[in-house]
Amino acid sequence: MSRLSYKIFGALLLTVLLSVGLTSFAANQLTASQFRQYIIRGNTEFITSVESALGTYYAQYQGWDNVNGVLIQLLGSNGGRLVLSDASGLIVADTQNKWIGYQTDEYSLSNGTLISISGTDAGYLYWIGSQGSGSGSGYGKGMQSGQNNSGNAAAGIISESQQQLLDEMNRSIWLSGGLAGLAALGLGLLLASQIIRPLKALSRSARRIAGGELSQRVKVDSRDELGELAESFNHMAQSLETNEQSRQRLLADIAHELRTPLTVIEGTVDGILDGVFEADAQHLTTIKEESATLTRLIKDLRDISLAESGKLKLEMTQLDIADIIRRQAKQASILAKDKSIALLSDIPANLSTVTGDATRLNQITANLLSNALRHTPAGGQISLSLKNMLYRDKPGIMVSVTDNGEGIPPADLPHIFDRFYRVNTSRARSEGxxxxxxxxxxxxxxxxxxxxxxxxxxxxxSTFNYWLPASHT
Known part of the structure; x- marks a missing residue:
């Protein structure tokens, strides 16, 4: 078993032992107490009935002659031994016929139950337990006939058979508690194994993922917290696998993007060195253009990396976004005219101001216009518009760049803002x-x-939109 298994087993064992032990102990004590109360009530009733019968006997016969047989009948099936003495302490009846004719002092009998008839002391009744001997004490303190003797010591006498019954009951309670504890322990171990099993599966899968098996998943067998943990683990694994695939594609794309201009530069330089090309303005311009492509690519990668890591420094100032849009539209209009593309602008008055970095906002707008120019055919149209708009209940400004080019397939639209993602790879690369x-x-x-x-x-x-929150005034 794992260390967690030992901890769960130990906690479960301790809990079972404490709960079963305390429950059995409490049940044992309660049973013994209730049983003794039952015996006391029965003994009290017995003592009262014997006392009453002896009082009636004495009143009827004006003495204790031939009372021994009556005393034996009164004892009946009750345990112990009954001894009766007259008022002077002379034993006149004994259910065991051993002490008749002797004085109570000879057997240390004391505190007998007084039997009084019309105010006259007739004698004393002693009830000796089955374990008692000749020297045992008597029970009961001088009680009048019919008096409540629930506090009388005789009431506490428990016979040997009754004690055996109580012992059997106590043993049964402890045995039942032990069996219940074993059953609870077995059930707890079963439940613990069901907790440990998915955790072990998660541990094995985590080690495999750490070893590079990013396709590893765990089976979700429940909808409880362990099931949620397994689902979270699978989501994490899926995210790691997706990120790894994206990383590999990114590296491949970067390598390709770097290789293309480097190949052109290398080929041109080799041609000049080998005398195939002349070191004229045309070939030097080619080298310069490809070098610029490399510089732009490296700069773009650096900007994305800084933005994603939250380390991109922005010079935030309150500015009028309309001025940026007009400036970018004016610059793009030259390229649009060269491609016979109409560039329309819709910039209303009273627009909200935004807080931002003017250089980066120029970059955003320039990239969207450049993208639209690449994908709009000759004779087409590009529209550039601004408007105040609530986005997710927050005020701001939306900038839209719309073209009437070939459009984007629905399957490609969710990925259009991914790095190095191209709807038409060959066309995009040929257009720069x-x-x-x-x-x-x-x-x-x-x-x-x-x-x-x-x-x-x-x-x-297609229409590309970006929204910026309005400045707080």
């Missing part, structure tokens, strides 16, 4: 897309406390 622009938009917007989302109809175009 690195697959990081939209990922940067998402990270930068969220770093400002905002949100981004995309809407698209395949074949009709």
């Amino acid at each position: 897309g690195s697959g990081l622009g939209l990922a940067i938009v998402k990270e930068m917007a969220e770093a400002h406390g905002g949100y981004v989302w995309a809407e698209s109809l395949l074949g009709k175009g």
Whole structure:
């Protein structure tokens, strides 16, 4: 067993021993007390009836002649021994016929029950337990006939058979308690094993995941806390596996993105060194452009990494987002004109101000416009709009960039802001897309406390939105 098994077993054993032991002890004491109370009530009634019968006998016969037979009949099946003396202490009756004719002092009999008839002392009654001997004490303190003798010592006499019955009852209680304890212990061990088993499964799966088996999962057999723990473990494992797959794809994408410009640079330089290409402006420009691509890629990766880790430094100031949008629209209009694309702007007055980093907000808008220009065909249209909008009950400004390009398939839409994700890989690379622009938009917007989302109809175009909270005035 594991150490946790020992702890559970020890706690369970201690609990069972304490509960069963205390319960059995309490039951034993209660049974003994109730049994003794029952015996006392019976003995009290017996003493009262014997006393009354002897009083009647004495009143009828004016003495104790031939009373011994009556005394034996009165004892009946009751345990112990009855001894009767007259008022002077002379024993006149003995159910064992041993002490008749002797004085009570000779056998140390004392505190007998006084039998009084019309104020005259007629004698004393002694009830001696079955364990008593000739020197045993008598019982009862001078009680008048018919007097309540519940406190009389004679009432506490327990016969040998009664004591045996009480002992048997006590043994039965302890035996029942022991059997109940064993049953509880067995059931507890069964329940403990059901707790330990899923924990062991979790431990084995955790070691396998630590060893690189990220596909490892545990079976969920219940809906209790252990089941919730197993589900949480499976979610964690799924997240680790997904992140590992994303990491591997990211490394592959980064390697590919770096390899493409490096291959062009290396090939051009080799051609110049081998005399295949001349070291003219055309080939040097190619090297410069690919170097710029590498620089941009490394810068974008650095920005994303800083944003994701929360270490991106933002120069937050209160600003008018409309000025940024107008500036970016003016710069994009040159490229749009070259591609015969109409760029329309809808910037209303009285817009709320936002608090943000002007450089990063310019970067967000520029990336969205660049993305729209790449995916809008010649003769198409791009719309740039702003408006005040409540988002999740918070006031802010929504910026929308809409194009009427090829649109995004529904299966690709949830991943459009992932790093290096491209709907059309070959086309994006041929047009200069690195697959990081939209990922940067998402990270930068969220770093400002905002949100981004995309809407698209395949074949009709797409709309990219980002929302920023309004400044507190």
